Amino acid sequence: MSTVKDNIVFGGNYTPAGVLKHTSLGSYLLENIRGHGDDVLYIDALTGREYTAKEFYDRVIRMIYCLIRLNVKESDVVGLSSENCFDYIVVLFATFCVNATAAPFNVTYSEREFDHAINLSKPKVFFTSKGPAERVAKVARKNNYLKHVFIFDDVSSFKGVIPFAHLIDNPKIKSGADYQPKPTKVHDRVALIVCSSGTTGMPKGVQITQFNILSTIDTQMDPEAVNFGGIPVLSVIPWFHAFGCLTLIMCTCMGTQLIYLPKFEETVFLGAIEKYRVMLAFMVPPLMVFLAKHPIVDKYDLSSLVMLLSGAAPLSKETEDAIKARIGVPTIRQGYGLSEGTLSLTVQSDEKCKPGSVGVLRKGLYAKVIDTETGKPLGKNQRGELCFKGDCIMKGYIGDKNSTDAMIKNGWLHTGDIGFYDEDFEFFIVDRIKELIKYKAFQVPPAEIEALLLTHDKIKDVAVVGKPDESAGELPFAFVVKQNGANLTEQEVMDFVAANASSPKKLRGGVKFVNEIPKNASGKILRRVLREMLKRPKSKL
Secondary structure: OOEEEOOEEEOOOOOOOOHHHOOOHHHHHHHHHHOOOOOEEEEEOOOOOEEEHHHHHHHHHHHHHHHHHOOOOOOOEEEEEOOOOHHHHHHHHHHHHOOOEEEEOOOOOOHHHHHHHHHHHOOOEEEEOHHHHHHHHHHHHHOOOOOEEEEOOOOOOOOOEEEHHHHHOOOOOOOOOOOOOOOOOOOOOEEEEEEEEOOOOOEEEEEEEHHHHHHHHHHHOOOOOOOOOOOEEEEOOOOOOHHHHHHHHHHHHHOOEEEEOOOOOHHHHHHHHHHHOOOEEEEOHHHHHHHHHOHHHHHOOOOOOOEEEEOOOOOOHHHHHHHHHHHOOOEEEEEEOOHHHOOOOEEOOOOOOOOOEEEEEOOOOEEEEEOOOOOOEOOOOOOEEEEEEOOOOOOEEOOOHHHHHHHEEOOEEEEEEEEEEOOOOEEEEEEEOOOOEEEOOEEEOHHHHHHHHOOOOOEEEEEEEEEEEOOOEEEEEEEEEEOOOOOOOHHHHHHHHHHHOOHHHOOOOEEEEOOOOOEOOOOOEOHHHHHHHHHOOOOOO
16 A cells, blocks of 8 residues: 655565575576476467476576686676577576676677667577577677677578577587576576667667666565466467566566467467467557457457556546447556666556556656656656655666766656556556557657658758557658758658668658747757648648
8 A cells, every 4th residue: 555755655575485585596596496396387379389397497507607718707798689589598697607697689680789788788698599699680780799699590591690599509519417506696696688778869778776676576576466377378479578578577477378489470379369368468458459449359368367557658548438338458558667667666456556557656756746847756747857765776878977867866766757646556658668569569769760860961941749540559750951052851761760770770651841840949950840730731841
């Protein structure tokens, strides 16, 4: 039960599960996995291949010795960029066990984006799939700190890329051995570096510590928290995304039977729910819209579903009601969080939560709503910037003290989101200070697309905003000022971005040529004016 004192909300105490007694994340994970015995932990929904906890444990131990053979030491970084697959989980957990840092990367990154992101975390070794392999290999050849690149797929045609099987199946690697992770300073030791886009340009590296993860697991084990242990759960959320990665870790710790897919495909997704009698699925709003509206949904038996957990972007009450009416799922919950807060900060606790609410504060956390001008904490039903404090708050952005200091002040994470809490301590998001475009589950920084477009010799000025879209949330839309006398089409602008940026950054919302970009006296783009123009398409500049 949440309480408030001096306009600071406390989510309440939780019942500790003993997770925090461990001296490293790896020691907890190995002990936990051993405890699941011969239970099936993972099912590849494409192939039907099942993996037991014992099989997973043995594979992780073998992978630990592979990393040791590669001279991966405590605090070294291991890069990962792949669609969801079993060996991805193996490498991830083995990395934790040697107290190294895992750095997951978006598989759709362009070579330019990989170059930036890899140079943030500087991995010593890298594991990838066929899709991004060539782009990763090109970046690796330019950076001698990246010693080895391995590919999960049975492919050896990429220069400088080694098939994963050559490593994991090496007869010189110990078999049947065991391993005891070394104690470490869990509060300081970074377990994950996930890429989170900022408003000022290219991605930032969010450092999530072992303690951040251990404390999040501990609170999730609370009897009153949503627990998915021992039931069939479907995951199609990419594991390189913070939402996907952290829920993967949580499911493993709870002994969930996790059915996974490498990517979303309509018939495969629905077929997996039907075949494996999935009871809970991790979702994002575009997938929820698909369940609510697509005609193919009616061809499948989805009656096993008892709960859908939606995150990464707001979910409308209309979509939620449409799904309940169509397929009869009794419980739909959504939460609010960001990479900098490890997983979720608020979550809907039950069906009584109000429409539009993102739920109540997670246990063990503190929250306040502050006046954006004075910084003063505000009371109930007063709108201001949402700030959070607790054991889940990131260590900071790697190599970026200025951005870290701007985001975390006196232990409080300043989200940049505008919201309020009501008399029942339910939180609502109403606007955001940040200018990020929310495309599906991805955060798209307009400044990055603008910087890219300004390299085009026919473009004089540009501004990018999010165009509202029911299925995707928002679509990147560009207002472009041509160079004097330039001959440039909208399609050329869209093609230029598509050729030089990852898929979420494509200008799916469109392009509009204007005479000037509205700015304030200091030169800051007035995005509010541009968003109003999208609502009134006949407006001109």
